[in-house]
Amino acid sequence: MFGKKAAYFLIVLSGLMLIGCGGGSSSDSPSSLPDDNTTFPDVVLHNDSFTTTHFSGSQNCAQCHNGITDANGTDVSIVKAWQGTMMANAATDPLWKAKVATEVKEHPEYKEIIEGKCSRCHTPMANVEATYNSDTVSLLGDGFLNHDNEYYDAAMQGVSCTLCHQIENTPELGTTEGFTGGFVIDTNNTGTDRKIYGPFMNPRTGPMQNSVQFTPEYSPHMNESKLCASCHSLETPVIATDGTITDETFPEQAAYTEWEYSDFNGTQSCQDCHMPKAEGSVVISTRGNNLEQRAPFFQHKFLGANTYMLEILKKNRVKLGVLADEARFNESITDTREFLKAAADVNITQWNFENGLLNFDVQITNHSGHKFPTGFPSRRAWLHVTVKNSADQIVFESGAINSEGQITGVVYDTATNTYEPHYDKITDPSQVQIYETILEDTDDNMTYILLHALHYFKDNRILPRGLDKNDVNLPETINPHGNAETDNNFIGGSDTVEYEIALPADNYTITAKLHYQTLSYGFAQDLYKNTQLPEVALMKALDARTTNRYETISTDTVSIVP
Incomplete structure (x- = not known):
């Protein structure tokens, strides 16, 4: 820190985004930006009913997992709650896209490394599927974020249902080897051989096999913090200022490791805080007869701190190609704001x-x-x-x-x-x-x-x-x-x-x-x-x-x- 007092009244830097204190219009009209469809064309809305060899869009899950309520009669629909979160909008987030573009501009010779790292956690289904097919993993230009790219629908779903629920409970999960997008999806299986993991024992397999060709299976890791570790302890490669790539890595974020060394390890998981429990027991599907009530049921709200970007997404839904409606974002923003205060x-x-x-x-x-x-x-x-x-x-x-x-x-x-x-x-x-x-x-x-x-x-x-x-x-x-x-x-x-x-x-x-x-x-x-x-x-x-x-x-x- 040099010259602090002398610099006291200088205005040298500037301000940005990603958190909010409320206010502003909630309009999603294309006229909200100048020269709207020339300078900033609207993002093409992706198809949330897509299917690929290993994944399925969220709307395919919604047919059974929306319209569910808890013991108080509160709507705890899974896909509806998820749709207004930063997880759902991981690839829609305009700040993320802007930062990726600047990092690539700084070192275009490492475009493949940069976009490979960023796509692993922000467009994970596209990353996994393209890697499986030996296709190019990229984001900008003709990459995943281009609506003509064959992986566009999978990419724009962000962190979606069939990604998280297919993560394998490997020995590396929750370790340094599993950090930085080191999750594993079993790409050897297709059709109903694909396992979809859940937190409840003895799941009814027939309805899901018939509807979406996945076989549900119980695994305790779905309620454990290590599931979140893959993308929330992240180390990035270090490029020297002369452009030389080094053998070093930098801890860009380490939320899981911070939790691991805290008093919360063993008492409260990531899910306990970021996925608030519903009241009582919940019948988690609207299809099937005599379905068992399940508890505890973790709501898919994925609460964090990013009210600012949620507001931007809400106000510019057409411009950014967002699926969630205004009411869903309003609820997500309110919940996030209260979560932050705690x-x-x-x-x-x-x-x-x-x-x-x-x-x-x-x-x-x-x-x-x-x-x-x-x-x-x-x-x-x-x-x-x-x-x-x-x-x-x-x-x-x-x-x-x-x-x-x-x-x-x-x-x-x-x-x-x-x-x-x-x-x-x-x-x-x-x-x-x-x-x-x-x-x-x-x-x-x-x-x-x-x-x-x-x-x-x-x-x-x-x-x-x-x-x-x-x-x-x-x-x-x-x-x-x-x-x-x-x-x-x-x-x-x-x-x-x-x-x-x-x-x-x-x-x-x-x-x-x-x-x-x-x-x-x-x-x-x-x-x-x-x-x-x-x-x-x-x-x-x-x-x-x-x-x-x-x-x-x-x-x-x-x-x-x-």
Whole structure:
């Protein structure tokens, strides 16, 4: 971190997407973007009733697994719930497409490696089927995302039913060998020999064999976190800035490994949190006589943190080729927003005013089973702290955000390796506690190019409860980096930041808010340097028309009378 104070009021970077605080039009009209069908043509809607040698579209599953209710009569339809999630829209996501395009532009000589890695988890059915047929695995140009490509329908289904439910319970599942898209689909079987795994014993086989030519089979791994590990612990190859591919890999995300070393391992699985249980027992199919009620039934809501992109998808359904309707997205956004609020909380503690100094601590507690925030490196959370005097005037403010998604006073500059450090103590409004990752390339410079990332300059995302940063056996992939490594208040499950502010004697009201943003301002601006790419130009246009910049996770307020 260099020249922080001098850079305090500079506006160098910019803001983007993927998390929301509500607002904006819900129209999906093509007129929502300028020059709509010339500059940004509508995506061709894919066929969700497709069939391939090994997979079947979600609509084929919906004929039996939609229209089901729980003990309270609540609709817990499987495909309907899934359709409005980021899992269903993994290949529709315009930010993902834009980032893939920029990484390929940076190193076109590695296009095959880049698109192979990205397609494995975002278009997995197309990846598996094309590999089985010895066809080209690619995304851009004439690849999977082109509606004339034979794997288009399978690709645009994202992470769909017959992908997850065909993942084999191999010894590698949940290990480093099974990470980074290392799931296994048994491509030796076709027709009714294809096994479709579920979490319930003694499944009725006939209806599914007759309807979709799969044979259901019980396997306990469907309710285990290791099922999610393949794509949620992901290491990417490292390309040196001179274009040389190295033998190193970089932990782009490690949610499963973070969970593995937390107190949640053995008590709560990924499914327990991200697939909330329905009430009571559920008859999981609308076809068949005298079907057994099943419990527990995990709803296929796949809750996460990405309300911002869900809003973009909802508002631009025609433009982006989205299948889910507005009502489904509204429900998914509401559920996701409430889920986020349960992820962490903020509390003001140990306040006092003596000798012209206002002192107080702000503690952030992580309630999730992995780091907060976790996942893709564009995400960040931060503290917005204000102090008001008895006249209700703001006399101190750290962490304010503007309408563009930029945090006041925070500058990220790859040319000078300037970024906000982790703080144990804050004494000036130019200092902001931001929980995030900052990528370091092979020349020890700050970067936003994923394939240039070798290490983290900074990783102070709040650890899950039970994760001990001093554990000598802790994998390097989930270690904190930067000042958080030596901060004694930065521990498994929480972080405490001390504030010390010089003020005259008065009555004061302190408010602390914990905010979250899926795509940070700096990450967005670096992406938007490449608007000559149609994928990036579209993402920038979509972003410019949204008001959803961040979520407020938690708020606490105290009043102090000296």
